[in-house]
Amino acid sequence: MTALNAAVFVLLLGAAVCLLPMRNAVHAGVGILSQLMAVALVWAAAIPILAGGAPVVGELAWAYPVGTLKVRLDALGAFFLVWSLPMTMLGGIYAVGYLRPYFKSTRHVGLHYALLNLTSLSFVLVYTADHALIFLLGWETAALAAWLLVIWDYTNQKVRFAGFNYLVSTHIGLIFLVAAFMILYTHSGSWDLGSFGQWLRNNAGAERNLVFLLLIASFGLKSAFFPFHSWLPRAHAAAPAHVSALMSGVIHKAGLYALVRFVFLIGKPDEWMGWFLIGFSALSALIGALYTVGQRDLKRLLGYSSTENVGIAGIGFGVGCLGLSWGNASLVAIGFAGGLLHVLNHAFFKCQLFYAAGAVYQATHTVDMEKLGGLSRLMPWTSLSFILGGVAIAAMPPLNGFTSEFVIYSGLFTSAPIGVWAKVAFCATGALLAFVGAVSALSITRAFGVVFLGTPRDRSVARPTEVSRWMLAPMGVHGIGVVALGVIPVLGFKLVQGPASIALRTLPGPAGDVLQPIATTLTWIGMVSGGLVLLIEVLIWLRSRVASPTASSHVTWGCGYGAPNSRMQYTGSSFSSDFSARFRGVMVMLRRQKLPTGYFPAESYLITDCVDAVERRLFSVIGHGDASASDLSKRLHEDDPRVAFAAALIGIVVIAGVLMLVSGPLR
């Protein structure tokens, strides 16, 4: 407990010192140093717990309105804390390189570092809270700090709008959360999460279901599940790269933490909750993946892929939730271990990808794919970092993204004795996950291929050079993590073992040793992945021994065309047009064009842009509500008997559905 208190104190002190008038370099130094100390202190508290130690509990006397403030750090919180703080520190180091142009200016970089400290502080608060007020305090601190971090470039109207959008969205989420807490407080008469849990465990029924839905909505908004995601790509594109990385990789994982925490508090959830979670998450994964395909802004693309990846983790949690409600220990272990492992892995590769995208932005001043190209020769380390993160995010062996998806797949294709139709539904989800995997492979190939391979597409873009070591170092650390967790997946599994066994303890009967099989499978994965790397090495070595080592150079074959130029390369939009044409309902493509006319056409252009369908429809309904209603009525002819029949049918179905909900599963 003292270590955690000291960490809070160090972070606050660091933030305060950062605000003093000093040189910007000193601000950065103080920020990073205080983060480093906080990391050491938090590790001192969290690692023993993850190794199997008892949870740390503490109390803080407080006056009347809220009573005693309780703090409790168990394995679940420790798991999240143990990587959240170091990653924030790495973000601070990256910021030294990224914000370097501002260091000599009159901008106060200290404020930025103070906000990073507050972000770390919010992790300590949220992940150790055993009291609703501390939880909300941490939640709000994270939201406000993230908002202020996003609007670093506040003179830009678009950035301000993105920040405001984020602020509004996150507070809509807060309303749901507060509503849920109010219901829980009224029933349990206490602000303790423990007593919330007690009430939740013993009072299945409509009110618990309502609380569950409110919580899902709130956490869904925080972690950007579909359809609550529309703030995310905007905010991620506007923020400085390390802030995007931290938001996507670390800060919004608090939503998933809270989701798992409350599922653990419920103890034995209803079956529909598990199915709901799986459906909701699968939809997020699918739509998030589809959106990544159309984007031309590299950071927006990465933003959407967060929606995809929280969906994948959510499928794992859904499987675990069903395991809890069926009392099936192996599903519980696989679901929660797989989901949490995916959260960890996502933090590793997503930060890495954002760092690489930020490096591209710093070197070329654009992240518009259609203007970039051929960066891998000029920025080899950034390019290596991006491809590592990319292969990991597409969940390919031998990198870490694969290991967690593998565990989730092994839950979906379980040979555990569950109902036949449940099995069929699981397999269908597995197939959907496979589709999502293929789509993310498409979009990452597209992103890497267009930005880093080939030749530069636009002469107006600056010819970049490799970025500074301050920015490469965090990429390197994350890269090592991505490879290590892929080839030795048991490392990551050791971290999630603790949280998974918390879930297992809530089961009524003895769970047995269900974690061991997962560890064994992961060992296999590690060995075969290592074997794959070895096989590649051996083949390349053999090639150098057997075949001619030298090669003559020539131009790329142009299929007989004599005057190729770099503008003729495939662009990002052309790469994805085959695919996105089949999903027009989800991927709304806008085009602005002036096509060439006449014998000697003058200027002509074609600009395509993939916009967010949810946001667009929302705005169009808000802005032109009456117009869209009359539009709809114009398309439906009143005197058409089919319309009346269909309307009546829909009405009956809705009424029947409401009746069923009232008297059936929701009661």
Place this chain on the structure above:
Amino acid sequence: MTLPAGFAHVLLALGMPVLMVGLVNRTKAMWAGRKGPPLMQLGWDLLRLMRKRPVLSGVATPLFRTGAWVVLAASMLAAMIAPNLGRFAPLEFNHDFVFFAYTLALARIFLMLSAMDVGSAFEAMGAAREASFTAFVEPALFLLVGTAGVVTGHASFAGLIGHLHQAESFRWLAPALIVVLFILLQAEASRVPVDDPSTHLELTMIHEVMILDHSGPELAAMQYAAALKMTIYAGLVAALLNPFDPLAAPLACVLFSACAMAGVAVVVGCTESLVARLRMRLVPRYLMLASALAALCLAGAGWLTRP
């Protein structure tokens, strides 16, 4: 007994590709009224290519040359997981079919990346087609495995595919599953009607256009990997039908497997001779047929094994 079986598997998996391509080409030649190339022609071609000095595009990065070997290594590893002898594979662990699918996907990513590396519009076009078409077949394999899982209750690829023929519902599911595997084969190994390996026309190419700039040993690696993929899926068809236990009756099992794979090659050849390749716009629909059929199998398996 596992060692000889493993040896037979490796031999079959790595040796058959050359013969498979030879058989396909011979079959096509017979339909066209030609004599056709020798059965082992691909082997000679590969040896010839290995001796050549490659020509590299000036735009290419080191990834271009590495890519070919990643593709080959990943395909070889996948071939070690795919059970072409029925209920046995040298690499067998729980849920190894996920590893199988994603290793092949890794091969595909590097195939596409090395195509895009040279900055040619043609090759990127091939990569785009490969990426978007394979996205439609990817669920098919998982639905197929899921069907086998519902019916047999095993967890490894070899267990699932190798035990399927013992189930009562096998005769209902087998024809559909073989069709699914056959479409998967056509998509993954770029055969007609999805892709035409023998033309060089921008309108029709997928796989061939991606390796336009490859030459020498790297081209050999790519061509062998493509043949290997065809063998993998033919091996799965063979495994689905194989009634022998590879550990109890190894000789019969290997013989049956080899014959079945050769049979698949002949069927591929016949299809290529008798069916025109599809228009590009229709390819995704054809590929979705595999997923839809596999989904139907899954639902059917659920219905047939319901309590």
